[in-house]
Amino acid sequence: MQAARDFSHYVRDLGSGLSHIDLAVEGVSCAGCMSKIERGLSAIPDVTLARVNLTDRRVALEWKQGALDPAGFIDRLAELGYKAYPFETARAEAVEADNSRFLLRCLGVAAFATMNVMMLSIPVWFGNAGDMIPEQRDFFHWLSALIALPAAAYAGQPFFRSAFRALRTRNVNMDVPISIGVTLALAMSVVETLRHAEHAYFDAAIMLLTFLLVGRYLDQSMRLKTRAFAGNLAALKAETATRLVGAGEISEVPVAAIRPGDIVLLRPGERCAVDGTVIEGRSEVDQSLITGETLYATAEHGTAVYAGSLNISGSLRIRVSAASEGTLLAEITRLLDNALQARSRYVRLADRASRLYAPVVHATALLTIFGWVLMGATWHDAIVTGIAVLIITCPCALGLAIPTVQTVASGAMFRAGVLLNSGDAIERLAEVDHIVFDKTGTLTLPELDVVNSAGVPKEVFDLAGRLALASHHPVAAAVARASNAKSPLAGIIEQPGQGVRGFVDGEEVRLGRPSFCEADDLANEILSLDPEVSVVAFRRGGACYVFAVRQRVRPDAQGVVSALQARGIAVEILSGDREPAVLAAASALGISQWRAGVTPADKIARIEGLKRQGFKVLMVGDGLNDAPALAAAHVSMSPISAAHLSQATADLVFLGKPLAPVAAALDFSGKALHLMRQNLWLAVGYNLLAVPIAISGVVTPLIAAAAMSGSSLLVMLNALRARRVAPGRS
């Protein structure tokens, strides 16, 4: 049965007879690919638009409804040498994209207003010293007001809204002093202009907004880039299920289109994409992604199976159940909810700084006003000086200190293969002093690998790999993968439950169970040495070989673990797997603290215990059983191969086979936190210099503008240092 691919879920009807689909494309990297794809797709009749987005690695396609099948586009791209997958924009990404566009619009408005106000301000600054007549100055001030007031009202929205939200929950964040400063500066400038005074601060207020918006926009666009990348990865994983539509008729549909009650077919070697109950068939399933247990479980009529289970031997028909119907899932969901509720709200460094900063600055301004009044100044002059203090201390550098570092650091982490899920993860990661690893799929690779390939002649291994391509069994697939076999052998017969056989140069070749290849003795010898491996035998004519297959630890795991320990970070393993398997991994990696057979509830209890002892715990795990523990830890990380729920819960996600991104993330976050603190001190130092000048009442708008841009530039340049960590550390 060849399943028809059904992409109707992804196709959007644009009206007027046009359809639209977005495809995520692998391997698009240059201008050449771009024009090749666009030409290749535009050549299909009825296609009205084919446009590559090189930043997001996606193709947007529009065509006249009718004869064209979207699956044809994917085949066409495959002919051109690109793997493509239909793509659906996640809601989170759409929100980030809207935010990013809004910030850019605000930034545009603020930047144009700043330029035009500056054009009016500079003549005033220099005219005041020269021969400008007061009427002319007032006229320029009024023009500045005309530009700055509406621009600030529009471009200040992100700050005003966030400040309002914080105040409503009786909190203070950095946007509160910013909003107060901008509003007061503008109000005072209008009053001063009415009084025909010499100084107005329209330029300072609007310039402040521009600088801050630059920082916000950069931060936002980095976050958007990460989201888009993660969205593509989700599409590349191509989560589909084979749905039975009628008697014997099947169609391959995206998981999002599967409804509870549907019946799906799960063939050997396939990973289940839904939760449900087996209604027909009998097989073994690998549930290591769910429980951490590497021993296969039996699935038959009535067994509950979970998304992420790998089907090993026989075909299964599964009735899809509504989410969290199963007992295991319900238990994990309950634990996860509890852990999320108990998660203490981490107060970001920026908010902690503004809690200290806002009262100090506002008190200083008030004291300045009263001080000047006591010294005999008029109320008007005293208030003008007080507001000048607020303007000069307006937290421009403070507001940029953290987002700029965050942008640069998350960009560097992105290049090192780490994606950030939550905004404050960098700060929390920098404090970590205890790491809890899950074993299966985290310290080990999620895929099976041949461990004794060195003892087998190369040509035998290659032949076995080519033979293995004919089988769907995961153990055979591991042999095929390990031997890099590309060309399958012809005329191979699969004997269900036994293995595959065929003929090469007149000799019979077999791959399968040891008994199928008459290699029981050899297999038992390997199993007696290491009871944790799966074995698969290969026979060619009279010679036979046995491959030992198991999950291998990540290639660099040992080095990374010892590097972390050398840095004074405690490392331990909490695994749901059996004791011998965990002991083997722990001793191979030199980890002395480990626990096996741990339930999700035990994992949480252990992490809570560590937290009570004052440790800041980083949990690294991938299984569904790790999700509650990921939520309970101070900060958490998942490999990209993790179960959906775990990946969504983790603060960071790392890519690829090596474990090195975990150490790199710690390095970058440590450096980033250091720079954030340094930037805050730079901003404070600047204020210590500038405030006495403001209090003494000699500040002019020129000084305010120069001080503000100077400190902002300093902080931004310092943030660029987060791109690199000291050599030798990572």
Add this chain to the structure above:
Amino acid sequence: MEVLVILVPLALGLGLVGLLGFLWSLKSGQYDDLDGAAWRAIADDEPVREEPAP
């Protein structure tokens, strides 16, 4: 100083034109693919729809 009557509206008008231009470019999606735009500028020719490549 009568020249200000012409210069000031001119300056404001130009500023406004610049801003509207920016907002238009934003709306028409010109900032959606900055990497691609950099390459398109030096591409030999844009793919022509009416004459598909052989």
